[in-house]
Amino acid sequence: MAQREQWGSRVGFVLAAVGSAIGLGNIWRFPYMAYENGGGAFLIPYIFALLTAGIPFMIMEFGLGHKFRGSAPKVFRSLGSKWEFLGWMQVLVAFVISVYYVAVIGWTINYTGFALNQAWGADPKGFFFGEYLGLTGSPMELGGIRWSILGACTLAWGVTWLAITSGVRKGIERACKVLIPLLFVLVLVLIFRVVSLPGAMTGLDFLFKPDFSKLADFSVWADAYGQIFFSLSIGFAIMLAYSSYLPKEADINNNAAMTVFINCGFSMLAGVMIFAVLGHMAHETNQAVSDVAGAGVGLAFITIPTAINTMPAPVFFGTLFFLCLTMAGVSSHISIVEAVSSSFIDKFGIDRKKTASIVCGLGFALTVIFTTGGGLLILDIVDHFINNLCILSLALAEIILMSYVVGLEDIRSHANATSDFTVGNLWNICLKVVTVGVLGYTFIMNVITDSGTPYGGYANADLIALGWSLLPVAFILSLVLKQKQAAPGFSNNR
Template identity: 60%
Template sequence: MQKRETWGSRTGFIMAAVGSAIGLGNIWRFPYMVYENGGGAFLIPYFVAMLAAGIPFMILEFGLGQKFKGSAPKTFASISKRWEWLGWWQVMVAFIITTYYVVVIAWAINYLVLSFTQGWGDAPKDFFFGQFLGLTDSPMNLGSVQSSIFSATAAAWFFTFIAVFTGVKSGIERVSKIFMPLLFILVFIFIGRGLMLPGATEGLNWLFKPDFSAIMNGKVWADAFGQIFFSLSIGFGIMLAYSSYLPKDSDINNNACMTVFINCGFSIISGIMIFSVLGYMAQQQGVPVSEVAGSGVGLAFITLPTAINLMPAPVFFGVLFFLALVVAGLSSMISLCEVTVSALIDKLNITRKVAASIICALGFMVSIAFTTGGGLLLLDIVDHFVNNFGILIGGFIEIIFVAWLCDIEDLREHVNKTSEIKVGSMWTNSLRFIVPTMLGIMLVMNFVGDISENYGGYSNAAIMAFGWSLLVVFLATALLLSRKEYAFAGILGKNKSFLKRR
């Protein structure tokens, strides 16, 4: 069996973990989530979710990965061979995310180039859906491959390949140490100039003005917990893989807290960056901020380019914003790819170079479907089902398994052994009650919503082909892969004492 790599430094691990957690969602999802859910009042349930669920779950995953020294499948197989499938479910979720997430990074790369000349023109919406995407009328009609998106996708995959191929210390850690400081510098420069724009203060007022009545709304709390789960990269193998490279004496609890706090802090400064621009845009167009506020792809590739056209220094703002998107996207992309690569290394006992080559080549081939005219529609459905069911199901089963069927007190002793900050019964109770309850509520809400009516108004054929069937593929693949024995079978069952109910 190959000797497991380790991080070169604690800073390197923190930067990599933060790089995984900080992604496009922090920039384009969190600000609108705050705006829609009570403004500044939303920060109350958000911080409660962070303390009651985010940090406990992060400590759990850091502890599991560091204790069992393996990817998600290997970690669960080390506890019980019967639970290995759960790890492969999480690996499949991460793999599929890489195949479309990389295409969004490719869009950002293209727009980074376009930002030097505002190449999206005077009608960014028409340009994005028409000339750039060549959008078709249905996800069942993929149309032709868009050459500029294909080329940028290939470049993003190649960069990811180099980072993962060269190893944990030489590749992932080195990139993270450059990318994370760079990302914060870009955002702070943008904010420094953006706050001087007329109307910026009004934008921030719209964002942070508290509506405390929203706290009584259950959906607001569900959104707060959902944002925490999705933005921290927990529940689908990333943190298990990253923490498996930690040395034995690592401060698990402190590392987890730092990762969560930095991620959440970045989300807040992203809100300031986005809404300062939206405030300026609203003033220039003589409309309220509510008419220009948005989230997701529309915010990044339609609303912000429209705002950049109105700015006194469009090249400055455009380059900063899209470079920040590219950096945030690539850091998360690397971590998603590492989930699958580390799982393959553990399972087949092959070299990192071989595993990285297989995964990146396969991932690139699947990604081509998302570079077509129907790619955005296909991406929309797949992303919806992966986030609302794939990630939540994996996280929910993981927390039930570890907190209720395994010796959670043994894990608590393990994480406390080398940590300055000690966790007690509150940590255990949070993992046993609060986290599974909130994940369960979100799952039920999502299931009821999707059964009631098709997501996005898509056809039954499209929803079945690219939505529900995807979950069946996850399960079938997970069960199939878990049947194959590990090349180094000595890991199996050696931690049976950790499983309370066998």
């Protein structure tokens, strides 16, 4: 069997891991989560979650990937052949994410061009939903293909294909060495520009002014843990694959801590950038910051363009902002597709270029659905259930398996053996008690909420077809893939 590829340097690996973790959610989800959950006070549960769940889980996944030298299915098979299906479930969820996530990257690419002349006009909301998306009235009413979106998605898939087929060192590592430093530079340039605008400090005060009464609400703590898990790319195959390319002497614990801290630091920077802009927008339109604050797609493609219209040098800010979104999205997309591709390479021994071409080709074909008039509605349902049901359930299954079935001691010893600092019993407790408890609570509450009230007011038939069915379908397909004959070297260790 061919020798496994390796990262060219520690910096290259950390930047790639950070590139995976830093995605669109850091920019449009974290600021709103902080604002909604106590402002500056939210940093207390957020940092607590970072220390008790983010870093411990990352160390565990880095340790697993490094020890068993494989993608998610190979790692879980190494823990016991009956657990291989769990790795495939993570891979299939990652594949679904890659299919719709690239549609949003396509939007950011288009909007980078729109920013050159504020093509969204005086009514960014009407432009986005109408002229640009051609939004239909139902997820099952696809409408026509929006060709500008399809073209941008083609470009994004092409960049990902090029990075994956070029290999770990020459493709992914090189891409992330350019994308991530440039992303940080652009965000810092934007912050330097926007904090001097009228009203910016009001926006920052609104974001960071602490409301300590929120700390008594357990849902705030659950949201902090949820944000950590959603933003770190843990629990769905990516970090297992990336860490499998580390050299044998790699510092597991330090790499994990650096990845988590850099990712969370970027979230803080994004919060400063977004709320400085919102503060200026509120000042210019004589509104309260609370009236203009938002999250998700609406923030990125409606609120920010509206804010850009009120700013001096709108071309400068608009172009850089959407470039930042594009780079954050592309670096994450590369990591997601690598997690999928590496799994099929490991299992079936197919060469990298052929595997990546099949994965990217199939992914692109399915992405076409999200470039139609009903694409946003389909994306909304799929993304909700992927985040609130699939990722949480698989991360919970992984941590329960490791904590109470397989045991954490071997992985802890393996990680400590090559690390500058070691983790002890407190690490075990954080994973077995804190992480299991919070993930379990959050998952159960999500299921109860979605079972009681149809998400987004969509028809139950749409929610079943596009949402509730995802996990059962992934389970069935994972069993099929598990039964397929593997290439020599896949069933190693145990």
